[in-house]
Amino acid sequence: MSKVLGAHDLLEISPVVPVVVVDDEAHAVPLAKALLRGGIGIIEVTLRTPAALPAIERIAEEVPEIVLGAGTVTAPEHAAKSAAAGARFLVTPGTTDTLLAAARDTGLPLLPGAATVSEAMRLAEQGVEALKFFPAEPSGGAGFLKALGGPLPHLRFCPTGGITPESAPKYLALPNVGCVGGSWLTPKEAVLAGDWGAIEALAREAAGLR
Template sequence: MKTHSDFQSSQDTAISALRAAGVLPVVTVDSAAQGVAIARALAQGGLGTIEIALRTPAARDAIAAIKQELPEVIVGAGTVRVPEDIERARSAGADFLVTPGTTAALAEALVESRIPATPAAATPSELLELAARGFRIAKLFPVGALGGLKLIRLLQGPLPDLLLAPSGGITEAETPEYLAQPNVVCVGGSWMVPRDWLAAGKHDEVAAAAARARRLVDAAALA
């Protein structure tokens, strides 16, 4: 029987995984083989936790293939939009879930699933709703359009116990300042996996960008 403590344990797992990741690559794939190649390049650069967006027909097959061929990589399913996506992600082997926004029905399903999850919100009211349901980490999306660092800092006062994983419009150059905020555990981004690089198979560039991101995370941890 699932209990409230199971849900809180899953939140602990989500927080620990994203805090250790620091930077979460958000990847859109066209095939399972492409997903494996990208995950391998990211892991080579030091980013061993990734999010595969459920935006293409290949996404679930890519999650399953990565988990089979690179079991050490922690793979999340992103763009989880409806409760049915939760079971689809679970069956593919996803380690955690990330949403682009959170309806009441989706929030309830995430709590019931007990899968480590980071639901998204865009306003203080939405963040309060998530906190009231017991979520202790939320994705702030799309942070670049919402006010960026200024909003992150303003939220610290009224929501000191809610950790954030901002995503949407963050650049490599901005990452250190985001990671320096006490309420930020991780930033999501796609600057290390641009679609033109992926289409051209530029995996060396992906690995190099991942290595730069890893250095930023490590530097933030020492600051």
């Protein structure tokens, strides 16, 4: 049986959470296995394509060792469908009351999105202490999160959006950052070409960032 995870646990699995767009569900399992071989134990499959939910189903069935999440959850029905497909956590780019309630109804750990001090404080009032900071770079980057650590030291973040292997260490050095989200681990050209060795190599580099 899979370990029951909390939202804070998600921030400690790997220094980088791969944020993945799947266009063909046939790529899902070899992609997830390549990430695991490279030392990355978590994956966020974004609900941006018709292949996303089938991809989540296949990874959940065939690669149970990886902690599998659904990202770009923007509607209440996304939460329920992701849970039914086998996702073990949910990630939203932003947060509304309706979306927060739907995500909590699934019982899955959630990283709700916030981009401002007020949004972070509002989520903290709802009992949320582990958040996604999105879009990270356009919203102030590592400097913003460093400043936020003063008045809101109890909140921890997974910043995502515009982060690169070069900028990731700035975020990971902050005490209120547990991990970063990044799309660079699974470049589209490598996925389409089935170059799983390249993805494994990128994952291995990312796993060494902490």
